[in-house]
Structures are given as C-alpha cells and as structure tokens.
Amino acid sequence: MPAPTPHRRGRPRSAAADRAILDATRAALVEVGWSRLTMSHVATRAGVAKTTLYRRWAGKSELVVDAVAVLFDELELPDRGSLRADVESVVLSFAALLERPETKTSLMAVIAESTYDDALRARVREAIVERQKRLVLAGRHRAQERGELPRDTDDPGPVVDLIFDVIAGAVVHRALVSAERIGEEWARRFTTLILDGLAAASRATP
Amino acid sequence: MPAPTPHRRGRPRSAAADRAILDATRAALVEVGWSRLTMSHVATRAGVAKTTLYRRWAGKSELVVDAVAVLFDELELPDRGSLRADVESVVLSFAALLERPETKTSLMAVIAESTYDDALRARVREAIVERQKRLVLAGRHRAQERGELPRDTDDPGPVVDLIFDVIAGAVVHRALVSAERIGEEWARRFTTLILDGLAAASRATP
DNA sequence: TCATTCCGCTACGGGCCGTAGCGTAACTCG
DNA sequence: CGAGTTACGCTACGGCCCGTAGCGGAATGA
Numbered sequence: 141m142p143a144p145t146p147h148r149r150g151r152p153r154s155a156a157a158d159r160a161i162l163d164a165t166r167a168a169l170v171e172v173g174w175s176r177l178t179m180s181h182v183a184t185r186a187g188v189a190k191t192t193l194y195r196r197w198a199g200k201s202e203l204v205v206d207a208v209a210v211l212f213d214e215l216e217l218p219d220r221g222s223l224r225a226d227v228e229s230v231v232l233s234f235a236a237l238l239e240r241p242e243t244k245t246s247l248m249a250v251i252a253e254s255t256y257d258d259a260l261r262a263r264v265r266e267a268i269v270e271r272q273k274r275l276v277l278a279g280r281h282r283a284q285e286r287g288e289l290p291r292d293t294d295d296p297g298p299v300v301d302l303i304f305d306v307i308a309g310a311v312v313h314r315a316l317v318s319a320e321r322i323g324e325e326w327a328r329r330f331t332t333l334i335l336d337g338l339a340a341a342s343r344a345t346p
Numbered sequence: 347m348p349a350p351t352p353h354r355r356g357r358p359r360s361a362a363a364d365r366a367i368l369d370a371t372r373a374a375l376v377e378v379g380w381s382r383l384t385m386s387h388v389a390t391r392a393g394v395a396k397t398t399l400y401r402r403w404a405g406k407s408e409l410v411v412d413a414v415a416v417l418f419d420e421l422e423l424p425d426r427g428s429l430r431a432d433v434e435s436v437v438l439s440f441a442a443l444l445e446r447p448e449t450k451t452s453l454m455a456v457i458a459e460s461t462y463d464d465a466l467r468a469r470v471r472e473a474i475v476e477r478q479k480r481l482v483l484a485g486r487h488r489a490q491e492r493g494e495l496p497r498d499t500d501d502p503g504p505v506v507d508l509i510f511d512v513i514a515g516a517v518v519h520r521a522l523v524s525a526e527r528i529g530e531e532w533a534r535r536f537t538t539l540i541l542d543g544l545a546a547a548s549r550a551t552p
Numbered sequence: 553t554c555a556t557t558c559c560g561c562t563a564c565g566g567g568c569c570g571t572a573g574c575g576t577a578a579c580t581c582g
Numbered sequence: 583c584g585a586g587t588t589a590c591g592c593t594a595c596g597g598c599c600c601g602t603a604g605c606g607g608a609a610t611g612a
C-alpha cells in the first residue's frame with residue numbers, strides 16, 4: 141500500500157522491509173498498545189532505519205492502518221445456509237477480530253485521528269470500513285437469492301448503510317466500549333433483534 | 347471529579363482553576379483536536395501552572411474525560427409521548443452531541459486509551475457510558491408504564507445491555523466511522539428497525 | 553559504465569513529558 | 583494571632599520522541 145508506483149529505474153523498494161515493518165508494528169501494538177507505540181520503536185524492532193519508515197508512511201496513523209488492514213482481509217462470509225446463520229457468523233468473526241489486542245487498541249485510535257485528518261479518513265474507509273461493508277452486501281445478496289429478503293425495488297444504498305452501521309456499531313460498542321465478551325448467546329439475541337426488525341420494516345415500508 | 351476529598355486544613359484547591367482548566371481543555375480540543383492537544387498547551391491557555399494540572403489529573407486522557415463528561419450530563423430524555431418518539435429524540439440528541447468537535451475527536455480516543463488502562467476504562471464508564479445508559483433505562487421504564495413494553499418477568503440486564511449497545515453503537519458508528527450526518531430520516535429508519543425488532547423479540551422469547 | 557533510486561547511519565533542533573525544588577499565598581486549628 | 587498545612591506559580595531539568603538533512607554505499611535499468 142505505501143507506494144503503488146512500479147519503478148522503472150533505480151533500486152526497488154525492499155518488499156522484505158515492508159513485511160518486517162508491518163509485522164513489527166503489529167507486534168509492538170500487542171505489547172505496548174497504541175499510545176506507547178513510536179516510530180523509532182517500530183524501526184528498531186523491524187531492523188530498519190527510521191528514515192525508511194518515513195519514506196513510505198507519513199506517520200504513525202497511516203502505518204498502523206496498513207498494518208491492521210490485512211487482518212480485516214481475513215474476514216470472510218462462508219455460506220451457512222440461512223440469513224440468520226450468516227449474520228451470527230459474521231458477528232462472531234468480527235467480534236473475534238476486535239478482541240485481538242492489535243485491533244482492539246488501534247481501531248478506535250485511528251478513527252479518532254481521522255476525525256481531524258481527511259486523508260487519513262479516506263485511507264481508513266478504503267482499507268478497513270469498505271472491506272467490512274462488502275460482507276453486508278454479500279450476505280444481503282445471498283439472502284435475496286435464497287428468497288429470504290425481497291429483491292431491491294428502489295435504491296438499496298440507505299438500507300445497506302443503516303444495516304452496516306447497526307451491525308458494525310453494535311459489535312464495536314459491545315467489544316470496546318462496554319468491554320464485554322461477545323459470545324454465541326449475545327450473537328443470537330442480537331441477530332434475532334436485527335432480523336425481526338428487518339422483516340417488519342420490509343413489510344411496513346412501501 | 348479530580349479530588350473528591352474535602353480538605354480540613356491548608357489552602358483549598360481553587361475551583362476557579364478547575365473551571366478554567368476544563369474550559370481550556372474543551373476549547374483546545376475544538377481548535378487542535380485530540381492528538382495535538384498537550385498538557386502544556388492547556389496549562390498556558392488556562393492561565394495555570396503545568397504542575398497544577400498534574401496535581402489533579404494523571405494525564406491527558408483523564409483530563410479530557412472529565413472535560414467532556416459534563417457535556418454528556420446535558421443529555422436528557424424529555425417525554426415525547428410514545429416510545430417511538432422517545433427513541434428518535436434520544437438518537438438525535440446523542441447524534442448532535444457527537445457532532446460537536448470536542449466530543450467527536452476525543453470520545454474514540456479515550457476509548458482507545460482505555461483498552462490498555464483499566465483505571466481509565468473505569469473512569470470512562472462511570473463518567474460517560476453509564477450516564478448514557480440511564481437514558482435507555484429511563485425510556486424503557488417509561489414505555490412500560492405506558493404499556494408499550496411488557497413488564498420485566500426475568501432479569502432485564504441482558505436486554506438493556508443489548509439495546510444500549512445497539513443504539514449507542516449504531517449512532518457512534520454512523521457519526522464517527524461512516525462519518526455521515528444523522529438526520530431525522532435516518533433516525534426514523536433506525537427507530538423503526540429497533541422497535542419492530544424489539545416487538546418481535548418480546549413475542550418470540552418466553 | 554552511468555544515472556537513478558533506495559538503503560542504513562548519524563546528527564540535529566524542536567517540542568513535550570513528568571518531576572523536583574523553591575518561595576509564596578490561603579486556609580485551619582489551637 | 584501565630585503555627586502548621588496545603589495549594590499555587592515559577593523555573594529548571596533529563597529524557598524521549600519527532601521529523602528532516604546529509605552522507606556513503608548498494609541495487610537496479612539504460
């Protein structure tokens with residue numbers, strides 16, 4: 141992600157250094173957390189000069205976004221046979237991701253940073269948020285093919301946005317603000333709430 | 347909040363300094379945001395020695411929590427006549443609070459810090475989270491008195507926790523992660539989703 | 553070979569952190 | 583009213599990290 145420019149002339153950037161830096165970033169996040177994480181620390185740990193970090197990332201926030209983004213790539217949505225099972229599955233896997241110390245300590249931090257940095261917000265959106273949103277779109281599409289949800293009549297954008305904020309928001313809030321575990325019991329209760337609400341809403345709205 | 351100990355002997359702590367510091371903290375949050383906020387800056391701005399800050403707060407996080415907490419006190423739940431109207435009202439007022447620059451930039455930041463600091467987490471919970479939760483409890487109680495919700499048969503704890511995480515989580519996620527405005531249209535859609543889900547859930551669960 | 557680009561290293565000014573020490577101000581108790 | 587106690591403003595400090603500059607050398611393409 142740092143430099144998508146394919147070089148023609150000159151020494152190419154070391155891919156090994158990239159991996160070492162991102163690995164060191166995640167490891168340091170686990171050990172010391174976001175606030176104590178420093179660029180100098182990461183550079184030393186990665187066996188890399190500090191200047192090399194600044195040649196690729198503008199600062200700590202950008203670096204951490206890229207380091208954590210790959211974890212969100214691991215999120216998948218296997219077909220569990222029903223919309224209910226799919227939702228429960230994505231809730232639990234997303235919760236498991238948020239319980240990892242790397243993501244737990246850094247996700248809220250980069251979101252906070254992005255409130256005063258438009259470029260960073262775009263990066264977070266592209267690298268993290270949109271990847272989660274795809275799961276919602278995929279699950280919705282699958283449910284429509286099963287006949288569990290009505291086909292789109294008008295613009296599905298607002299509905300998808302709402303569902304996404306409700307699911308991701310509730311899971312994040314439970315995991316990071318309320319700081320309580322998300323087990324199967326909670327996932328079941330939450331899924332029931334969402335699905336019943338959706339069903340009633342789709343009957344009610346024209 | 348800094349020192350609840352009522353002094354017997356000696357010079358008492360200046361209440362004016364407290365106000366000046368907290369005011370300066372909020373003003374600085376608006377201007378420079380969380381990450382650029384420094385204790386030195388706040389001290390200078392408040393017309394107070396830096397040592398005075400450290401005599402009352404352990405660090406930046408604790409200071410900001412107290413500075414922002416008073417804003418959450420302004421949240422109220424006026425009786426709008428129906429559960430639906432009450433929910434829409436609390437969603438909109440909570441959203442308005444989150445759109446203020448002081449809270450927008452600092453709420454996620456202190457949550458992030460609290461993931462690696464148990465004492466801070468307790469402070470956040472007491473000063474911010476529990477004050478929001480009271481609104482959910484009050485709204486629920488009011489709806490029960492109106493007959494809109496069934497009386498508690500078993501322990502209402504899990505249900506209240508779930509509702510709280512869903513409402514607060516969705517609003518926070520929409521406002522800070524998706525970074526889109528929360529207008530009446532969104533509040534209406536969201537409230538419909540929640541209420542229909544609740545109604546169906548209360549019919550389904552024994 | 554030569555130009556180009558990246559690397560590691562060293563060094564730097566600047567800022568903030570959090571604390572210590574001092575003299576002074578404000579308040580309580582005897 | 584004095585003595586003891588606590589908070590205040592001020593100054594100064596070591597320490598850490600930031601972000602950048604400048605260097606010699608290494609790895610590539612022309």
